[in-house]
Amino acid sequence: MDGLPKRKSNRLPQFDYGTVGAYFITICSRDKAKVFGRVVGGGVLDAPRTLPSPHGKIVIAQIESMTNFYPGLQIEKFVLMPNHIHLIVAVTQSPTGASRTPPPTTVRANQSIPAFVSTLKRMTNRAADTQLWQRGYYDHIIRDQLDYDTIWRYIDENPAKWHLDRFYIPEGEKHP
Template sequence: MSLPKRKPNRLPRFDYGTVGAYFITICAREKKKVFGRVVGGGVLDAPRVSPSPHGEIVIAQLEAMTNFYPDLQIEKYVVMPNRIHFIVVVTQGPSGASRTPSPTEVRANQTIPAFVSTLKRMTNRTAGVQLWQRGYYDHIIRDQLDYDTIWQYIDENPAKWPHDQFYTSDGEEHP
């Protein structure tokens, strides 16, 4: 019996090193709630994530990634109990590329996949355990409206946690 064929996650023939903004979601291994818990929600206390020790590692590593990738900028992120969402901007392409290249152009630079791979590897190494599921979700941000919609989604994500399919009210899992 053969294993099912995995669907490719990336847009074929797109250069993920192209100058522009990208929305990335990476889920925890088995979607376990290892990065923290959502707290707050009162009138004067908006819902927010209180990070676990593993969540603190993810935050610290995400914020340090520009040391390894100086042409990238994290513009917005949220660490949820079982995943991380962020907007990353490639500020300089391999040859001053435009923001809107043809998806059929093929270039060797794959900055975003390398960035995600490094982030996963470094957080796993620091935590001493495998934190992440295989793969990740990416979305190429196409215009200002798309960017603003994703920014708002990231902002509102902690408040929507009680409606998440992985939410449980009997306490959060921590490593």
């Protein structure tokens, strides 16, 4: 064990990811496999969008139910792509401002971004009966309204720009 390299955290050191604010999150599928669906559309009357696969439908359903587990978080925007998801998640209630009454057993006490991502991955893996996600995820603390608006547009436009996306893999090819 001593000879193994130490995995570096992507999180901002000393930052409390339970702090009220908005966060941009990207989570990739395991080996960047296109397991969540495919981008369709692109015509004048048919805007590009992701047609979800069965695994993609599981991810969407789980994202939409996450506020049942994390009432202090709000998913403000998300897009499912063939091999990743982007989300804007807002922490709307700081754990320090929470009631002294213990939460019901169905509610998570830790209303933080890492806890949210961990639960999302665990529950979708369980529902799909397979390992869907790569280890780790990308996060960005949204700093101001301009940053928020830029990320919102990026999420909106992601299916139309799929072929330019850094996670894009042409049909029939595997990611290096």
